[in-house]
Structure formats: C-alpha cells, structure tokens
Amino acid sequence: MVTILEINKKFGGLRWKLVSTYLLLVLLTILLINSFINESLRINYTDEKKISLLTQSNIIADRLSPYISEIDSKYVNNLVKDIAMKLSIEIKSRVMISDRNGKILIDSYDTLEGQRLNKEELSLALLGKNVAKQHYLDEYGRVVYVAVPIVSKGSIVGAVFISSSLEEIFANIRSTMRKFVVLSFFSLAITAFISFIFSDIISKPIEKLTEAVRKMALGKFNQKVEVYGNDEISNLGSAFNLMTTKLDQVDKQRREFVANVSHELRTPLSSIKILSESLIHQEHVPEEIYREFLIDIDSEVDRLNKIIDNLLYLVDLEKENIDLDYQLSYVNYLIQKILGGLKPLADKKNIELSFVERVRIQVMIDKSKIQQSLINIIGNAIKYTPKNGKVNVELYTEKDKFVIKVEDSGMGIPQDELPFIFDRFYRVDKARARKTGGTGLGLSITQQLIALHQGEIKVESVVDKGTIVYIRLPLKATL
Ligand SMILES: Nc1ncnc2c1ncn2[C@@H]1O[C@H](COP(=O)(O)OP(=O)(O)O)[C@@H](O)[C@H]1O
Ligand SMILES: [Mg+2]
Incomplete structure (x- = not known):
C-alpha cells in the first residue's frame, strides 16, 4: 500500500x-x-x-x-x-x-x-x-x-x-498556432525527460550521502561515498570522505584512550584491592605489616590521583580553553631554578647535572607552563638515565628562536618507538616505568604546552647511548 x-x-x-x-x-x-x-x-x-x-x-x-x-x-x-x-x-x-x-x-x-x-x-x-x-x-x-x-x-x-x-x-493564424502548440508539447515532454535524467545526476549522490550520514548516526563512522567529476557535489563528497576518515580516527583514538585509562586506573586499584584483602583475610597481622601495607595503599592512591589530575589537565589542554599567562621571564634563571629543584633526584643516582648558557634570554612566556614542561623533560632525562650518568642542558638561539637542548647519557629510546612517545599513556618499558612512578602522560602534556607557545619539540635518541630533546620557542611571542 x-x-x-x-x-x-x-x-x-x-x-x-x-x-x-x-x-x-x-x-x-x-x-x-x-x-x-x-x-x-x-x-x-x-x-x-x-x-x-x-x-x-x-x-x-x-x-x-x-x-x-x-x-x-x-x-x-x-x-x-x-x-x-x-x-x-x-x-x-x-x-x-x-x-x-x-x-x-x-x-x-x-x-x-x-x-x-x-x-x-x-x-x-x-x-x-x-x-x-x-x-x-x-x-x-x-x-x-x-x-x-x-x-x-x-x-x-x-x-x-x-x-x-x-x-x-x-x-x-489559428492553424499555425495549433502546430506551434503541438511543438510546444513536444518540447515540454523533452524537457521533462532531460531534466528528469539531469536531476538524477544531482539527487542520486545526495541520496547516497544521506544514506551514509544515516549510517554514521548509527555509529558506523567508516562511511565512504564514490566521487565522480569535479563539481560542487563531488567536492561535497570528497569533504565528506575526509570528514569520515578523521572521525573514524578520532573514534579509534577515543576507544584506545578509554581502554588505556581504564587499564591505567585498574592497575593501582587492583594493587589496593589485593593489599586490603590480604589484610582482611589474615588474622593477627603484626602492626608493622599493617603499616607497610597501608603505606603501599597510600602510594597507589597518590598514583591514582596523579593520573586523574594529569588526565583532567590534558583534557583541558585539548579543549584549548587554557589561556596562557604571558609574562616577561628570564629563561636562564628559570632553568637554573628547575635544575636546583631536581638536583636531589640527580644526586640520589649520582648523576652529573650541568647547564651551558650560550645566551641570556628574556622573553614573554607563560612561566609556570614552560617550567612544567622543562621539569618533565629534564625529569625524564634523570629518570631514564642509570646511575653515574650525565644530564646536560644547553641554551642557545637559532634565527628567531631560542633552543633548550636537554641531553642525557641514558638508556635511549628505540627508533621504532620514537614516533609514539608523545602519545597518551605511551611508555617504552611499561613495567619499569610504573616502578619509576611515571604516568605516560608527561610528554603529551609537554607537547601541548609547547605547541600553545607556537613552539616545537623534537627528540633524537640512540639506545644505550642517550637521548637529546630540543625545545624550540619563538623569541618574539605572538600574544
Ligand atoms: N630521556 C629519556 N630517555 C629514555 N626514555 C625516555 C626519555 N624521555 C621519555 N622517555 C620514554 O618516553 C615515555 C613517555 O614519557 P612521559 O610521557 O614523560 O611518561 P612517563 O610518565 O613515563 O615519564 C617514557 O615512559 C619513556 O619510556
Ligand atoms: Mg615523564
């Protein structure tokens, strides 16, 4: 019907x-x-x-x-x-x-x-x-x-x-006009036929697009439409395909992200669960053991907090609703201060910390965010360098940029893992990283912060020899 x-x-x-x-x-x-x-x-x-x-x-x-x-x-x-x-x-x-x-x-x-x-x-x-x-x-x-x-x-x-x-x-005249009317009907019929076929050329791709969009609404993002020719409609088709590719990517990232987050959160939670259960099920546990277990539980809770804080910060960064608080800052002094703060960490592993100041630089930056980035990079250098190693920071200019080079004599990063180290939660050696207390979010955050400053960050590394991180920032900030 x-x-x-x-x-x-x-x-x-x-x-x-x-x-x-x-x-x-x-x-x-x-x-x-x-x-x-x-x-x-x-x-x-x-x-x-x-x-x-x-x-x-x-x-x-x-x-x-x-x-x-x-x-x-x-x-x-x-x-x-x-x-x-x-x-x-x-x-x-x-x-x-x-x-x-x-x-x-x-x-x-x-x-x-x-x-x-x-x-x-x-x-x-x-x-x-x-x-x-x-x-x-x-x-x-x-x-x-x-x-x-x-x-x-x-x-x-x-x-x-x-x-x-x-x-x-x-x-x-009437007979002439009658012939003309017959002709008119013919041309109307031909127009109807041609416009029917012609409108098909326009409406068919739109119908296909609509169909694809409907499927997308159901969550199937990997939709593609065929693109012929080079007119507005085929341009729409190309744009659509580009969009679905991007959406599909974003969707995949989101899934991975959720999987990673759950995994990262579950690990400390399971430790807490195991620790507390073993306390509950054992009778007459000595007080030192209680204390020891509770300290472990406390540190796992700290870790959970750290992950969640970092995650929330990263989400804010990605939403781009972070405003930079630009102020004239003395970069040499900033680095000295950071190195001073990290010195106890380096001393513990007998790592030699040095700073080569080739220039003196005063620029407009968001001081606390650059500080956060540098702590992360120099912190990594210390963290991933074995005992008795060396970490050197160098400050110099390059055309309209200044460069902070952080070089360590540490374990290095395998070449095939280099492209991923800025990904969220990515860690080269998962087991050891957890021991060192990292969340795998540090480089993600750092990269975003440097990008907000119109800067860029590059890493070179050789396994067992060491890693060099270059942070390039504009000398004249575009506020
Ligand atoms: N200087 C370095 N030397 C060796 N590996 C490094 C260095 N910096 C970063 N990495 C690797 O990159 C991973 C990601 O770093 P990051 O995002 O800061 O996370 P983490 O919380 O583990 O420090 C680290 O887990 C480590 O495997
Ligand atoms: Mg780190």
Whole structure:
C-alpha cells in the first residue's frame, strides 16, 4: 500500500522540485513566445491586407475617375460595374462605388445600389482621405473596411468602398498556432525527460550521502561515498570522505584512550584491592605489616590521583580553553631554578647535572607552563638515565628562536618507538616505568604546552647511548 508519506517522499523530493521548476520555466517561455508570435502574425497579416486593399482601391479609383460623371449612360454604368465585379471576384471582397454624396452607384453584391451608405470610412474618403479600419460584425466576424476618394480634375467625384473579411487570415493564424502548440508539447515532454535524467545526476549522490550520514548516526563512522567529476557535489563528497576518515580516527583514538585509562586506573586499584584483602583475610597481622601495607595503599592512591589530575589537565589542554599567562621571564634563571629543584633526584643516582648558557634570554612566556614542561623533560632525562650518568642542558638561539637542548647519557629510546612517545599513556618499558612512578602522560602534556607557545619539540635518541630533546620557542611571542 502506498501511503501519503511515500507519495510525498516520491514527489516532494529534490528531483521533482527540479523537474517541475524546469517544466514551469519552459512552459512560461512557451506561453510568452506563443502570445508574441500570435500577436505579430495578426498584426502583420492584417496590415498587409489593409495595404494591399488600399493599393487596389486606388488603382480602381484612378481607372474610374474619368467615368463617374457619365455614370448615367448605360454603357458607362456597365463598364464601371464590370470593373467593380472583376475586382470583387479577384480580391474576394464586396466592392462599392459611391458618388460624391455617398450614394452607392455600384455594389458588387447589388443590394445597396441607389441607397446612401452611412459609413465613417466612406465619409472620410469623400473628404479626400485613404481609410482602412478593422471591425467585428456578428454575422461575418472580423472585416476590414477600406475607402479611397475618386478624384477627377482636382475635385472629389466619388469614392471606392471595399469590405473584406479577415476570417481567412485568422483561420490561417489559428492553424499555425495549433502546430506551434503541438511543438510546444513536444518540447515540454523533452524537457521533462532531460531534466528528469539531469536531476538524477544531482539527487542520486545526495541520496547516497544521506544514506551514509544515516549510517554514521548509527555509529558506523567508516562511511565512504564514490566521487565522480569535479563539481560542487563531488567536492561535497570528497569533504565528506575526509570528514569520515578523521572521525573514524578520532573514534579509534577515543576507544584506545578509554581502554588505556581504564587499564591505567585498574592497575593501582587492583594493587589496593589485593593489599586490603590480604589484610582482611589474615588474622593477627603484626602492626608493622599493617603499616607497610597501608603505606603501599597510600602510594597507589597518590598514583591514582596523579593520573586523574594529569588526565583532567590534558583534557583541558585539548579543549584549548587554557589561556596562557604571558609574562616577561628570564629563561636562564628559570632553568637554573628547575635544575636546583631536581638536583636531589640527580644526586640520589649520582648523576652529573650541568647547564651551558650560550645566551641570556628574556622573553614573554607563560612561566609556570614552560617550567612544567622543562621539569618533565629534564625529569625524564634523570629518570631514564642509570646511575653515574650525565644530564646536560644547553641554551642557545637559532634565527628567531631560542633552543633548550636537554641531553642525557641514558638508556635511549628505540627508533621504532620514537614516533609514539608523545602519545597518551605511551611508555617504552611499561613495567619499569610504573616502578619509576611515571604516568605516560608527561610528554603529551609537554607537547601541548609547547605547541600553545607556537613552539616545537623534537627528540633524537640512540639506545644505550642517550637521548637529546630540543625545545624550540619563538623569541618574539605572538600574544
Ligand atoms: N630521556 C629519556 N630517555 C629514555 N626514555 C625516555 C626519555 N624521555 C621519555 N622517555 C620514554 O618516553 C615515555 C613517555 O614519557 P612521559 O610521557 O614523560 O611518561 P612517563 O610518565 O613515563 O615519564 C617514557 O615512559 C619513556 O619510556
Ligand atoms: Mg615523564
């Protein structure tokens, strides 16, 4: 059963709108052309007829002018009548000849001879004018009256009056117009056909896009549409494909992220669970063990807190609703302060910390955020360098940038893992990293903070030899 909704869908669609628009346009054009042709044909034909009748009338008037004064003679009368009759047959019209008072002398239809003809055209002709005028008569339809004076020796002696039907002309026009209407229907049908096919070219891809978007709404992001040609619709298709690729990527990242987060949170939670359960299920646990276990639980809770804090901070960074608090800062001093803070950590592993200041730099930066980034990078260098190693920080300029280079003599990062170290939760050696207390979020956060400063961060590393991190920041901040 076809419902109203289906009909609406079928005929309310883009295709039908296009087809009906085209049809309407063509129809309007045809109507306009139609009435224009009709009108000009009518005017042309009737004007032509009037001019030809006027010419004929004048020729007759010239020929008759010598005879009108002697029309009383039977011979002359017959002669004039003969001329009038011949003309009447030739031009299929009623021909009348009047004297100077408007009395009909000759009538090719015989009925009016001897009577006065009271027609405006005749009166005007007797005043010396050539007149042709169209009338509508109930019995005969459209007619034209033509009247011209007959002039003899300078004075008007009478007039020629012709009444001719225009119906034949109008019949001709009507038949021409009928042919035109048939042609119009043909062109309408062709328009409908062509616009139907043409609208398909437009509506089909849109239907496919709609279909793809519907599937996306159901969560299937990996939709692709075929793209042909290089018009607006195919551009839309390409843009759509680009968008779905991106969305698919984002969706994958989101899934990975959620999986990572749950994993990262579950690990400390399971430790806590194991620790507390073993306390609960054992009777008579010595107090030192209690203390020891509780300290472990406490540190796992700290770790959970750290992960969650970092995560929330990262989410804020990615939403880009972090405003930088730019202030003029002395970079040399900032680095010295950071190194001072990290010194106890380095001392514990007997790592030699050094700072090479090639330049003195004062720039506009968000001091606390750059400090946070540097603590992370230098902290990593210390963390991932074994005992008795070296960590060196160097400050220098490069064109319109300044560079903070952090070099360590640590374990290094395998070449194939380098591209991933900025990913959230990514750690080269998961087990050891947990022991060192890292969350795997530090480099992610650092990269975002440096990017917010229009800077960039690059890492070079050789396994078992060491790692170099370059942080490049603009000397002139664009605030
Ligand atoms: N200087 C370095 N030397 C060796 N490995 C490093 C260094 N810096 C970072 N890494 C590796 O990159 C991973 C990601 O670093 P980061 O995001 O700071 O996380 P983490 O919390 O583990 O420090 C680290 O787990 C480590 O494997
Ligand atoms: Mg770190």
